[in-house]
Amino acid sequence: MNIHSTKKSPTQADLGSKRELIIHATIKLISEYGFHGTPISMIAQEAGVGAGTIYRYFKDKDSLVLDIFKQVNCAFKETLLHGYDANQPIRDRFLHLCRGIFQYGIQNPYEFKFIEQFYNSPYGTTLRREKLFCNCGDTGQDLPLEQVFAAGQAQQVIKELPQAALIALAIGPIVFLVKDSIAGLIQLDKTTINNTLAACWDAIQQETGTNRQPVITPSSPSIEEKP
Amino acid sequence: MNIHSTKKSPTQADLGSKRELIIHATIKLISEYGFHGTPISMIAQEAGVGAGTIYRYFKDKDSLVLDIFKQVNCAFKETLLHGYDANQPIRDRFLHLCRGIFQYGIQNPYEFKFIEQFYNSPYGTTLRREKLFCNCGDTGQDLPLEQVFAAGQAQQVIKELPQAALIALAIGPIVFLVKDSIAGLIQLDKTTINNTLAACWDAIQQETGTNRQPVITPSSPSIEEKP
DNA sequence: AAAGGCGGAATGAACATTCACTCCACAAAA
């Protein structure tokens, strides 16, 4: 129910709509204030339902968030796979997936930040550690991006770095930029997005030229010990 | 105070040490559970002090966190500047700063996550938007990394991307990797770090070769509208 | 003995969750 809801008989259109209202309110508020920062009462108010109603659809606050995360995360993954063709060249597949993350983040800012929050929470970290990702159809096999990296390394097209480093190089900048965009700190135009995606590719691609510079500078201090 | 603290007379060495204990406990707990997820009582217990003692050193919970953030953020910036030489080549300066972030994150995981949490909180976002960063000596001028980018662009060494995009390309992967490292999901060795830093440079450097591929694929859908 | 740092019980506000109740759509009965 929004402003001036004429409160007529909620017969048909509202069938199950309360659940959606609650879900959207939860995503919006938690994406901004975090799990502990958003009381149930605030969710109820934002959704325009009674506090008790939330407990008709979700066992408790934990499972409210967990259920929503699974749903949102699956939808996100499906979005990435939309139009994805595993037979295309490595670079095209890489750009498709990365562009998808960009698009999703810009078009679904609340969902994007919600997912981010969850992944960085103790719960999300535990989940990742246990490799118990959302079982939305996939059988626990590698994510498409990881397949792209593996195939690219086999073709000598992608650098010989650990998967985690490649993922960081690909996704890190995107997450960073999208967050700044959502926060209203920057305005992303299409050119910037395309050039940034190209730069992400430059980061992971295996160079063929011979003028590579060394990285290890003799003066750089050891990273092992505290000063 | 850790386990079995012999609780002898806290005469001399503890002068003002309560404050340090509180600060360390706060950083540790908030870096893991977030602001709203860590009660004062938990901080007091972790620090081994009474809850009331915290209010002898800090006005309330808000300023506890804000004061600590300012302190930690300044120390972090100073660490980055340690050994920094503005007369060195662009690439060396870039690598110095990025390596510094890596080192700091690995050596100070709690502080690193604490800073990250703060920057991503509504408070931190507001601060960034108002460009009211910690005034720890600097007169509000550009951060060193931004100077490096500006100078690099003037020398045609660094890509013509918005500052925000360059920062994302440089820092995004590092933050991403360090978080995974702190979470215990990966083990970072020196080679991986060096190669990842080199890859970050590849992302932002202006290429001289002519075999650059275009990015805009004709089939890529528009990013403006929802489907 | 006086002063003040300190711990932790005391306090009131805010929270998650429950529950007794209302309301309405529909169906059976009349």
Place this chain on the structure above:
DNA sequence: TTTTGTGGAGTGAATGTTCATTCCGCCTTT
């Protein structure tokens, strides 16, 4: 067609818990 009965969605005040903050008596220091 009208009346009555029923089940389940919806509600928000009530409940017990947890929180931030205060306060007071103890205990160290001087």
